[in-house]
Amino acid sequence: MQNVQTTTLNRSTLMFPLALVLFEFAVYIGNDLVQPAMLAITKDFGVSSDWAPSSMSFYLLGGACVAWLLGPLSDRIGRKKVLLAGVMFFVLCCLAILLSQNIQQFLGLRFLQGIGLSVISAVGYAAIQENFAERDAIKVMALMANISLLAPLLGPVLGAFLIDHVSWHWGFIGIALIALFSWFGLKSKMPDQQISIPRQPLSYILDDFKQVLKNKRFLGFTLSLPLIAMPLMLWIALSPVMLVEQLGLTSMQYGLAQFPVLGGLIVGNVVLIRIIDRFPLGKTPMMGIPVMLLGTCILIFGAIWRDYFMLSLIIGMTLISFGEGISFSVLYRFALMSSNVSKGTVAACVSMLLMFCFFIIIEIARELYVHFHIWAYVLSCFVLIALWFVYPRIELKRIIQERKQQGQF
Template sequence: MHNVQATKLSRATFMFPLALVLFEFSVYIGNDLVQPAMLAITKEFGVSSAWAPSSMSFYLLGGACVAAILGPLSDRLGRKKVLLGGVAFFTLCCLLILLTNSIESFLTLRFLQGFGLSVISAVGYAAIQETFEERDAIKVMALMANISLLAPLIGPVVGAFLIDHVSWHWGFIGIAFLAFLSGFGLKAKMPTTKQSIPKQPFSYIWDDFKKVFKNKRFLSLTLGLPMVAMPLMLWIALSPVMLVDELGLSSMQYGLAQFPVLGGLILGNIVLLKIIDRLALGRTVLLGLPIMLLGTAIVVVGVMLPQYFIYCVIIGMTMVSFGEGISFSVLYRFALMSSEVSKGTVAAAVSVLMMFSFFVVIELIRMLYEQFHILAYGFSCLALIVLWFSFPRRALMQVLQERREAGEF
């Protein structure tokens, strides 16, 4: 464990998460700017457009593969050292991808760039949760989410512009520059945690992970996270193919279609910030998930009535993203705090489960999409939200009941 005294959110203490969110923005736009360019990239490499979603799934797989190392490593070496090293590695990989000349080498670099996702989730988020008090930590996560959501809003439009007027290569140059800048901010403003974890062999990491994964509540809450986040992830991965390839929208129309959907997520996070101090912690989840369920049902209606699909999918996914906005940060906090093991290790376990889930589901739905098209997309979104109402909801209700009995609101 690190001896970190929780602090209140203020203008001075917010400088660290502001520097972190700049790196988070560069990592996220590393996906959102690239996805609309994937149709041009697959054409340049002479492969099928069915490879387009693989750019995102390999990005997520890269994050999943190193999370188990980065979290415990930051417990022992300090969050700041590992975070700064991750920023430098991500920046380098963004520049190296400019040299690729095949889909295989491109996806290899995408896999390595994905390490940046784990740097944020297994190291950066753990530092946020340790640095700030409970409700302030959730507020910081929601504020960071709103800033980082500029990536999926700006990314598709910028990506479309690059495709039409210059080259996708310039996108990676810009991403590398942003990541490079964030490194300076983190070096100056990130608190250096006092290390108090015993100097034990790294074999103890395995023992820590066993403790985490044997925790049934941790597993239930953590496996619920990708169920909540996956419909929007599928939208980001598949919307270029659905809207451009199938419906014939232009690259710019595709980019503009992202605004209401991702705007719903921003609005959800703003609402969370406004009401979190007025409601029992976790209440927003019980409000958000039914909204998400209704949204996915509207998407399925659009699937069954293809002439209305574009309207139904935008309305439905906007509702889904709004529900996610008022739910996800709270669910993440509950999952992270469901184990007493050092938070770097717990955050790593959360990241591993989430990103492997993302990779498997995106690749599975990608293959189903080749056969069943929008039918696979719509029913998959609905099934994921329906599934959350099983064991993840039961685990959440147990947490809320315990907090109520303990007088925590």
């Protein structure tokens, strides 16, 4: 286990998270700008629009496949070295995709770009959790989430602009420049931590992973994360097809429809920052996830009474986003701290499980959407949120009670 001295949150120590969130913004807009452009991209490559959600799922799959290496590697040689190398690799992949000649090459490079997700979650987030005290780390994560949410807010509008006026290729050039700028910020502002983990052979990685994955509490909290994150992920993946093709919205109308939905997530994160010190840690998910369930019920209402579908869709997804905003960062903290194994390895496990779940669920939902359309999306959201109340809620109540008995607020 690593022993890293935490710092207090102030203007000086905030510069590292701001540099990291700039890369996070680049990685996220690498999805949110591209998704609305996928209809044009599939047309350029001469394939069906059914391929459109695969751009996101392959992006997520790429994020899942190397986390097992990046997290433990950063434990041994330092977070900063791995993070800087990962940012530069992402920049090169964004430029390489400009040369793709068919949808298979495009998706292959999307897979490689997705490694940037692991760089953030398995290395960057671990550094944040280690550098800051418990509640400060949650505040930093919520603040970073709000800044990175500019990506899904601006991405659809910029994607629509690219479709209507220039080429989707320019989007990847812009993303590469943003990531390159963040590289310089991280090189300057990210602290160089002293590694206290014993210098063990890489074969020990497998033993560490086994120890983490045998931890039932870790699995309970980690597998609860995709349950509450997937409805919004499905919205990002399927809304171009759902809103533009099926409901007939223009590209610009599609972009504007993202504002209330993603605005709900921003408001949720702001509320979390404001109230995190007033309640026992873990209380906000107990408030937020029932709000998400209400949002899925409103989606079902709109699917039944189609005259109100668009209004129900926006209201329901906004409630879902708000609930996620006041819940996700807390649950992530619990998942990461539920094991005593070095945090790079634990973060890698979280990242892999999350990304594989995202990939599998998106591909299943994509296939179901082909056959059942709106109902596939609506019921998928409802089932995912409802599953959280089966086991994760019980485990969360248990840890809140344990912390209360130990005198932890």
